[in-house]
Amino acid sequence: MKKGSYSLTRRDFFAIAGTTVSSLAISTSCRSVSSAIFKTGKITARPREGIQSTKTGRVVLDMNSNREAILQLPNNVGPSPLPLLLMLHGATQEPEDMLGYLGSVPDQTGVAILAPKSLDTTWDGISDRFGIDVEFLSQALQKVFDSVQIDPARVAIGGFSDGATYAVSLGLINGDLFNSVVAFSPGFVVYGAPSGSPRFFISHGTRDHILPIGRCGRRIASDLKALGYEVTFREFDGDHEIPEAVAREGLTWVATARAQS
Numbered sequence: 001m002k003k004g005s006y007s008l009t010r011r012d013f014f015a016i017a018g019t020t021v022s023s024l025a026i027s028t029s030c031r032s033v034s035s036a037i038f039k040t041g042k043i044t045a046r047p048r049e050g051i052q053s054t055k056t057g058r059v060v061l062d063m064n065s066n067r068e069a070i071l072q073l074p075n076n077v078g079p080s081p082l083p084l085l086l087m088l089h090g091a092t093q094e095p096e097d098m099l100g101y102l103g104s105v106p107d108q109t110g111v112a113i114l115a116p117k118s119l120d121t122t123w124d125g126i127s128d129r130f131g132i133d134v135e136f137l138s139q140a141l142q143k144v145f146d147s148v149q150i151d152p153a154r155v156a157i158g159g160f161s162d163g164a165t166y167a168v169s170l171g172l173i174n175g176d177l178f179n180s181v182v183a184f185s186p187g188f189v190v191y192g193a194p195s196g197s198p199r200f201f202i203s204h205g206t207r208d209h210i211l212p213i214g215r216c217g218r219r220i221a222s223d224l225k226a227l228g229y230e231v232t233f234r235e236f237d238g239d240h241e242i243p244e245a246v247a248r249e250g251l252t253w254v255a256t257a258r259a260q261s
Contacts, residue, residue, distance in 0.1 A: 099115055
């Protein structure tokens with residue numbers, strides 16, 4: 001695996017997105033001090049063995065926080081460990097938006113979805129400051145791992161727009177946890193120390209008027225391939241969106257165990 005920096009950076013992204021992104025001011029007044037490990041973008045949660053769960057449907061996790069994390073489990077939970085997708089929303093969006101985008105696809109593919117809320121209008125790493133959101137994601141993941149039988153080989157992180165940017169960035173840093181990364185219309189990559197060898201599924205609309213495909217999705221996919229990562233890239237005739245067929249392909253990809261090389 002080749003390691004190095006990623007050429008599509010936050011600076012590049014602001015240059016091409018202009019006022020669309022700069023108008024999304026990120027407040028810092030509510031931020032708390034996170035431990036050093038979370039400031040590196042590292043997630044400490046890990047799946048556990050011997051967990052038995054009969055829960056199905058939607059569960060709002062008790063996070064002792066003023067923001068929510070929603071766990072959606074497939075209706076037909078069998079005895080086998082489930083694949084899990086940590087699905088991150090775009091700027092100004094909510095966890096419910098992600099579940100709405102995915103619709104019935106998680107049930108069809110048997111993938112559990114964890115949809116959390118960012119502290120501010122978007123994720124902290126977008127402003128080059130990992131910390132409080134990484135800590136929240138780690139806590140939410142651990143609650144899932146402590147109560148649901150999750151397959152360690154099929155733990156994925158994904159997202160849409162800013163959430164896809166954050167997913168790619170954290171996926172690279174936490175490749176020892178996330179075997180797979182699903183990025184629907186990502187914008188750029190926030191650099192951190194890479195670990196592991198995650199695989200990537202990236203989709204992008206050819207008519208995306210917010211994050212142009214040539215400077216965003218295509219470039220990210222090309223850069224990751226150049227660094228030696230396994231990348232599946234899907235272009236579709238559309239705008240800044242997640243078509244149902246693309247969502248189904250992405251979640252089917254998550255549900256499928258990675259071939260051993």
